[in-house]
Amino acid sequence: MTFPVVGMIGGGQLARMTHEAGIPLGIRFKLLSDTPQDSAAQVVNEVVIGDHRDLETLRAFARGCDVITFDHEHVPTEHLRALEADGIPVRPGPDALVHAQDKGVMRAKLTEIGVACPRHRLVAGPADVAAFAEEGDGFPVVLKTVRGGYDGKGVWVIKGADDPAVAEPFKAGVDVLAEEKVDFVRELAANVVRSPHGQAVAYPVVESRQVAGVCDTVIAPAPDLGHDLALQAERMALTIAKELGVVGHLAVELFQTRDGRILVNELAMRPHNSGHWSMDGAVTSQFANHVRAVLDLPLGDPRPRQPWTVMVNVLGGDYPDMYPAYLHCMARDPQLKIHMYGKDVKPGRKVGHVNTYGDDLDDVLERATHAAHYLRGTITE
């Protein structure tokens, strides 16, 4: 058998769901996980426990893998270059991945290739921040550490020159990026998948609703998005994938501004929360297409199977055990799709998501929202 072995670095839910998508393809999965309790480590047969920041651990893990891919962006770029030098295909490769690891590198590159971004500049301290504000529309200004942030962490909104928070980002010892606070009407995401031989597919552009900086609800496709804007967003994502040499799934988080423009917020080079709807809503899920891309297999059809799909994240709430809630949720909605990650419940932690689909957006949205809130314990009927 020449069925390949995919080496997945990181044991989170993205690895778990990628494994799930790889099973029907007969692909062997090997996982490098921090602990045996990690989300993916519970459901994969071949699990290596080790530190993804240690090059020798990575090298030992990579032996016997035909290709390496990722659950997260935290492997040091120089280690990825070392693996490549050893002859292991790393997908996405370090030259692409650095744009998802470092927001400063990302902003510079997108600007270079003509993709619209918020106004931005690397800043060295509070004085730079004040100067950046003055050259634009003043405060508020957004500050981000260029590495290490996620789900609203590593991001500060500075209200004025005398805002004491302005000193915070500079304490982390990493570069800090200042950005205009975009006046957006909503957030969108354009998800595309690209293979080494250059084939690419685009999922429909989705609307992503955040609560407290964390993705809460995704609607596919984004309601009332004009054809021109949708096409512009898809082209933007396909251009980024090509120009940055991305292999695998690329999520481009976007702002739709009040004055009708589309600006890039963040990039992720792996399956992404804004693509979870595709597991039940698209012909080929983002996870299946990520696997196909990293193996350089022809990509699957990304189109939706019905007019509307809604995903709502299940966040940890007050109840440590969500299983009893299955009874009510499943009985209420026999079409509901539950995806739990096997993670311990902690307040605010993403522990699962639900998908619903159908012809009537109001109905689909109500069903997904109800189920997620019932699982969280914020409603009891």
Added chain:
Amino acid sequence: MTFPVVGMIGGGQLARMTHEAGIPLGIRFKLLSDTPQDSAAQVVNEVVIGDHRDLETLRAFARGCDVITFDHEHVPTEHLRALEADGIPVRPGPDALVHAQDKGVMRAKLTEIGVACPRHRLVAGPADVAAFAEEGDGFPVVLKTVRGGYDGKGVWVIKGADDPAVAEPFKAGVDVLAEEKVDFVRELAANVVRSPHGQAVAYPVVESRQVAGVCDTVIAPAPDLGHDLALQAERMALTIAKELGVVGHLAVELFQTRDGRILVNELAMRPHNSGHWSMDGAVTSQFANHVRAVLDLPLGDPRPRQPWTVMVNVLGGDYPDMYPAYLHCMARDPQLKIHMYGKDVKPGRKVGHVNTYGDDLDDVLERATHAAHYLRGTITE
């Protein structure tokens, strides 16, 4: 966390696909498998290697499982009773499962509850077979060993009283059942799932096309099946599930006779080849519903997501390695759904299946058939 542990006995592809369906529910899976190379053993985290015919192995395996279910019917009935006596829920239970293990018991029970079967009788030797033929329409007569047969094995068609094959079935040392050779126009299958609290769902009745006694193609729903016959077949399956106390998936293989009747051929109390189409074609797959049933969770919607779904089995052919064929199959049909089982290719062995779906049956049938034959190596373009 009270998320339950499902103990699956048997490491075949049905266990593999049941595990795949259990992952999104956050269900922990524990597998008892003959070897670490078995289909499911490759993709499950907790694997115990052991003999399912040994009671102490079963008892040790069952500790730490909340419920036991099966990939096959080969666990001795008395061992299942012992596990039940130990307090382990066994689903389906031994009193139900015996009807899928022993065709003599099955025929007697179905006749008792008024479900139409081919004319049949337990026979002790060739003289009994001749008498059975004489009382009906003569030869041919079908002989089956009551235990141990599958995919056409353990079945003989006896052409006349002097057919030397008539002695064969009696050599195995198990009871032999004689049945009329039914004059059928096609084979159908009615798949239902039943939970301990008595909820049941029925999948649409499918047409199952056999080649050399092995399921080759399944069309969902069965084309040109009248509403009355479809309803009759569904009711038959629901009646059997209820009267036999089945928990989990029940497949009822049926003959549609030339004179317009429906007769039961075989029963299987586990996910079944005739239900594989549901993985991509139904709102809830047979595997997901089997998991929900054995955990006594409310069942999911069994309805199809589009007018037609076709499944074609991938049988081992001349080429030992099917992976290179992915390139052509995936490029030709981006909507194709491949399901491979991680099994070594042997001629005639079921090593995977493909699903296609859509609005046009001819197109859907052509795409699935092409892909399966290309993977088998019987066509090269």
